[in-house]
Amino acid sequence: DAEITQSPRHKITETGRQVTLACHQTWNHNNMFWYRQDLGHGLRLIHYSYGVHDTNKGEVSDGYSVSRSNTEDLPLTLESAASSQTSVYFCASSRDSNQPQHFGDGTRLSIL
Amino acid sequence: EDKVVQSPLSLVVHEGDTVTLNCSYEVTNFRSLLWYKQEKKAPTFLFMLTSSGIEKKSGRLSSILDKKELFSILNITATQTGDSAVYLCAVYFDKIIFGKGTRLHILP
Secondary structure, X not given: OOOEEEEOOEEEEOOOOOEEEEEEEOOOOOEEEEEEEEOOOEEEEEEEEEEOOEEEEOOOOOOEEEOXXXXXXXXXXXXXXXXXXXXXXXXXXXXXXXXXXEEOOOEEEEEO | OOEEEEEOOEEEEEOOOOEEEEEEEEOOOOOEEEEEEEOOOOOEEEEEEOOOOOOEEEOOEEEEEEXXXXXXXXXXXXXXXXXXXXXXXXXXXXXXXXOOOEEEEEEO
């Protein structure tokens, strides 16, 4: 069955380290998204992509970067992790903007 | 500024009650409004609404969109303890914005 997977599921790291979270989908969806979820803020969009080599900033993109070199993957990189980036991160994909998004199970990231 | 506002932020009712969750929005180039249910892990899709006045229904859940007044409601009838979750509203325009969610707790 087609799916969307995130890895790792949990990660603990130190401030200043570079961290990369993986997202892989097998639906051949054009659109992919990264969100963070924090208490009191709901889901906030970090970056999104509408196709290979396309990336766009969301509402909380500072300190994060993405690249889309193929249809299946959209890795999220924290260049220099900060404690404020401790959060649960969700990846999602959709066939296009007229279809609902399907979410991965999330990555819980703790930055000490 | 583009925004999506959900109300109430939390709600506690007894099993068997009917609840109505609200979602209002202000965005440019509206495309669709989506409802999701989130329990312990990832949000799961409930409804996608693009046209005003057309009710979407799935079992005890239903939803409708009013594009003139810029809001949507999600109704749950005969609530069960398994309906306890956070319900998220999202609006697709040039990108997508989620509301903060309504945390619903159903007492047995």
